[in-house]
Amino acid sequence: MKKLYLITDYKGFFGSKYFDVPYRSGMDRELLASFFKSKGYEVVFLKPLMEELERQNLREGVIVFASHQDPGLFYKNYLEDLAVSLELAGYRVCPSSYLIRAHENKVFFGMISYFMGVPSLNSIKSSWYGAHEDFTAMAEGLKYPVIIKSAEGSMSRKVFLATGTKEAKLKTRNLMRTPDFFLKVRDMIRQIRHKGYTRESWRRKKILVQEYVPGLKNDYKVLVYGKKYYVIHRGINKDDFRASGQGLLSYRKDIPPAILDFAEECFAIFKAPQVSLDIGYDGESCFLFEAQYVCFGTYTIEKSPFYFIRGNGHWTCVEGNSCLEEEYARSIVEYIEQ
Ligand SMILES: Nc1ncnc2c1ncn2[C@@H]1O[C@H](COP(=O)(O)OP(=O)(O)O)[C@@H](O)[C@H]1O
Ligand SMILES: [Mg+2]
Structure with missing residues (x-):
């Protein structure tokens, strides 16, 4: 065996x-x-x-x-x-x-997406920064509003919108903090002792900065287990732009096929058994907000009353609940044997 x-x-x-x-x-x-x-x-x-x-x-x-x-x-x-x-x-x-x-590392995924240059992974223009000093030097040149994301985090807890340079600098100031009181004191002494010394940064938590996709009322979380696609519609509360973590969830059979096509395109880029994709759709184009290949939330598959599968060129909705462990095992085996 x-x-x-x-x-x-x-x-x-x-x-x-x-x-x-x-x-x-x-x-x-x-x-x-x-x-x-x-x-x-x-x-x-x-x-x-x-x-x-x-x-x-x-x-x-x-x-x-x-x-x-x-x-x-x-x-x-x-x-x-x-x-x-x-x-x-x-x-x-x-x-x-x-x-x-790439798990819990939006910055790394942003980098691979950029360097691979595949259009679907670059549906949203992104840049990344490893020190707040670098970000502030570049902040003027960004097209506002922007979305600022910490590399790690879920449920929109570390995702913010900034309408201009001032707000962006302020938000990143907090988000990028890497405080260390004693090292900071030591660093100040170094500056006094050594002429020409460049101070350390105390804000080195990496961030991803994305172009803002305006006007969306929801996003779609798409979980792909090999051939099977599970989709949940996530609504956005008034006065917010973030769907993740709001709990406005619904399963819908009338998912625009463009979203499934886009998910399929994204999934095919890297060889992987599963993926979780957060996708925005404005009626014309799809936008990839986030992708995770391991250890993602499984609510979408566990509660889903149906899934989508491509057959004869188009998407079919198949009724029935799924067992997480069964679909996990199946997609791993398919991946290994493909
Ligand atoms: N570039 C963007 N433009 C507009 N909305 C966005 C953008 N990026 C993320 N969002 C919204 O914010 C939510 C959280 O972003 P996401 O990157 O998925 O972080 P998290 O890890 O917290 O889920 C998404 O579900 C989406 O609704
Ligand atoms: Mg997300």
């Missing part, structure tokens, strides 16, 4: 699941193992510990990551290090380690 190594977190949990039992315990491991088994794969759950990994012949199978979302992203970074090093050494890592790196 073919082997899959599923890398858990330090608690032994794998992946994210909205309706998980117990609370915050991720996907159901037994269910996952049984769905994989029915497709001819033996699953080994492994903690990312050298002592556990060295007991396995990891080259025999595919190593599957689901990432992790911890405050400060310390553990997420640890998992990312492991994924990158395995891939560098020629092991089969799923999804590719750069997509694991």
